[in-house]
Amino acid sequence: MTATASRPAIHAVGLRKSYGTQVVLDGIDLDVPEGTVYALLGPNGAGKTTTVHILSTLIAADGGHVQVASHDVSRDPDAVRAAIGVTGQFSAVDKFLTGEENLVLMADLRHLGKGDGRRRAEELLHRFDLVDAARKPVSTWSGGMQRRLDLAMTLVGNPRIIFLDEPTAGLDPRSRRTMWQVIRDLVDGGVTIFLTTQYLEEADRLADRIAVLDHGRLVAEGTPPELKRLVPGGHIRLEFADNGELEKAARTFRGASRDDESLALLVPSDGGVGSLRTLLDELEGASIDVDGLSVRTPDLDDVFLSLTGHPDSPKGAA
Amino acid sequence: MTAYPYVLSDSATMLRRNLRHMRRYPSLTLFIAGIPVVFLLLFVYVFGGTLGAGLGGVSSGRDAYVAYVIPGILLMTVAGAAQGTAISVAMDMTEGIVARFRTMAISRASVLTGHVVGSIIQTALAIAVVMAVALLIGFRPTTGPVAWVAAAVVLALTAFAIAWLSVALGMSTRSVETASNLPMFLMLLPFLGSGFVPTQTMPDGLRWFAENQPFTPIIETLRGLLLGTPIGNSGLIAVAWCVAISLFGFLWARRLYERDPAHR
Numbered sequence: 001m002t003a004t005a006s007r008p009a010i011h012a013v014g015l016r017k018s019y020g021t022q023v024v025l026d027g028i029d030l031d032v033p034e035g036t037v038y039a040l041l042g043p044n045g046a047g048k049t050t051t052v053h054i055l056s057t058l059i060a061a062d063g064g065h066v067q068v069a070s071h072d073v074s075r076d077p078d079a080v081r082a083a084i085g086v087t088g089q090f091s092a093v094d095k096f097l098t099g100e101e102n103l104v105l106m107a108d109l110r111h112l113g114k115g116d117g118r119r120r121a122e123e124l125l126h127r128f129d130l131v132d133a134a135r136k137p138v139s140t141w142s143g144g145m146q147r148r149l150d151l152a153m154t155l156v157g158n159p160r161i162i163f164l165d166e167p168t169a170g171l172d173p174r175s176r177r178t179m180w181q182v183i184r185d186l187v188d189g190g191v192t193i194f195l196t197t198q199y200l201e202e203a204d205r206l207a208d209r210i211a212v213l214d215h216g217r218l219v220a221e222g223t224p225p226e227l228k229r230l231v232p233g234g235h236i237r238l239e240f241a242d243n244g245e246l247e248k249a250a251r252t253f254r255g256a257s258r259d260d261e262s263l264a265l266l267v268p269s270d271g272g273v274g275s276l277r278t279l280l281d282e283l284e285g286a287s288i289d290v291d292g293l294s295v296r297t298p299d300l301d302d303v304f305l306s307l308t309g310h311p312d313s314p315k316g317a318a
Numbered sequence: 319m320t321a322y323p324y325v326l327s328d329s330a331t332m333l334r335r336n337l338r339h340m341r342r343y344p345s346l347t348l349f350i351a352g353i354p355v356v357f358l359l360l361f362v363y364v365f366g367g368t369l370g371a372g373l374g375g376v377s378s379g380r381d382a383y384v385a386y387v388i389p390g391i392l393l394m395t396v397a398g399a400a401q402g403t404a405i406s407v408a409m410d411m412t413e414g415i416v417a418r419f420r421t422m423a424i425s426r427a428s429v430l431t432g433h434v435v436g437s438i439i440q441t442a443l444a445i446a447v448v449m450a451v452a453l454l455i456g457f458r459p460t461t462g463p464v465a466w467v468a469a470a471v472v473l474a475l476t477a478f479a480i481a482w483l484s485v486a487l488g489m490s491t492r493s494v495e496t497a498s499n500l501p502m503f504l505m506l507l508p509f510l511g512s513g514f515v516p517t518q519t520m521p522d523g524l525r526w527f528a529e530n531q532p533f534t535p536i537i538e539t540l541r542g543l544l545l546g547t548p549i550g551n552s553g554l555i556a557v558a559w560c561v562a563i564s565l566f567g568f569l570w571a572r573r574l575y576e577r578d579p580a581h582r
Contacts, residue, residue: 056421057420057421058417058420058421078423079423081421081422081423082423084421086418086421088414088417088418090414090417091414092413092414092415092417092418093414093415094335094413094415095413096338096339096342096343097335097338097339097342101338105331105335108327108331108334109328109331109419109422109424110422111324111327137342153418157422
């Protein structure tokens with residue numbers, strides 16, 4: 001996270017949306033500092049896309065208050081639109097046009113001017129490795145290429161805040177890694193990213209903060225390590241050279257479980273730096289020689305299961 | 319709709335996009351011009367001898383029928399273009415690109431305006447083709463250039479009205495198939511009016527409809543401007559219908575565009 005986290009890029013309070021009797025969002029609060037990556041994590045039907053639609057002015061909320069780039073989305077949607085870029089879940093490219101024409105179309109709609117627009121289009125074609133196909137109709141392109149063009153089109157106007165609705169859904173592992181790198185580069189350039197994902201690994205790797213959305217409610221919010229500490233199951237594994245040291249350690253840490261076969265001791269812990277320091281101090285105090293030490297924190301799969309109490313879950317680590 | 323300083327340039331951008339679609343996939347435009355040409359040839363050469371004999375008046379026969387049927391065929395061309403417009407609008411709405419446009423700071427009317435102006439250009443192309451064929455098979459307008467220009471203006475007004483209506487029709491549906499069927503009734507209207515035969519020979523109920531539906535005064539106005547037949551108050555009624563249909567189509571289309579895209 002960079003230091004300019006003073007002004008929130010996105011600020012939402014009590015966001016509500018229902019369709020008929022079906023409540024999609026049931027009072028959501030969000031605060032996304034500028035220049036950070038915020039991941040909204042949840043299973044299908046949790047309300048992720050609806051949230052993105054509301055924040056990006058596509059649909060109106062039934063209740064609540066939303067500011068994006070310091071502008072109210074319902075009162076001044078055009079000011080919000082000028083500051084944001086959106087890449088939705090479904091390809092938002094014009095398949096009848098060529099890749100180059102798509103980018104120039106975006107440049108024209110961002111009022112970049114002819115010369116600047118062409119230069120920006122060229123630059124993005126290079127950056128997303130689309131130069132060879134640039135003059136062919138997008139309908140003939142592969143899905144991965146269309147996705148890259150989609151994101152390139154979002155970037156034409158240099159938006160300060162970018163919404164990515166499941167940016168890597170359906171991508172092969174290599175394309176997914178490319179997408180992650182693009183996102184990191186954008187954040188290095190000071191852009192704020194709001195992304196949704198079903199992939200726990202993705203949120204863990206990319207996001208500064210994660211909000212877990214389930215049935216229209218935020219069930220948890222925090223940094224990835226904070227979330228992991230919310231659930232039990234973490235421990236510190238100590239390994240010893242001989243049985244004597246193991247005996248000494250077992251006497252020091254009551255409640256730890258022994259693994260005599262591999263001469264190891266599992267000490268329950270939240271895996272945080274504080275508790276690790278305490279443990280090291282105790283080892284020092286009892287002058288116990290440790291051969292090896294590893295920390296095992298629960299992964300986000302555990303987090304999701306324990307927070308929502310149901311396994312109808314994200315797709316697991318990708 | 320908020321006033322936005324870029325309405326014109328955004329609409330021009332959207333129009334360029336639609337013209338590019340037309341240029342890249344000319345089959346739709348060819349189809350739009352082809353259907354009325356087929357009907358023109360069919361009605362002149364298959365039915366024209368008999369229908370022309372029934373027209374009465376000083377001149378009759380096939381040559382007289384060519385002159386009689388042209389205004390109806392021209393309106394059929396406009397109606398056929400409406401089908402093309404509804405299809406392209408419906409296709410556009412199913413594509414994610416329109417959702418992208420909605421999240422951009424561009425004039426909201428520009429997407430629709432681009433379609434309407436594109437549709438009018440497409441209609442003009444089709445009418446040029448139909449007129450060329452009409453001249454080839456012996457159609458000769460008997461009036462002067464001023465009247466021809468006036469006829470072109472009437473056609474343009476009609477194309478404008480029908481374009482707005484077809485944009486709204488295209489957006490009102492969930493599927494491209496429905497969108498292509500909805501404007502069909504417009505193709506039938508010239509038949510249920512004075513487009514192909516005089517309304518006097520129709521049974522009472524149908525005749526009432528034929529004389530009071532919007533296409534008949536437009537056809538009568540075109541006939542007067544091209545062939546010198548009396549126009550009477552048809553001109554005024556025609557313009558009134560065009561304004562009313564334009565306004566209705568515009569308001570309906572705008573409402574549909576503002577609608578929540580998640581629940582189309």
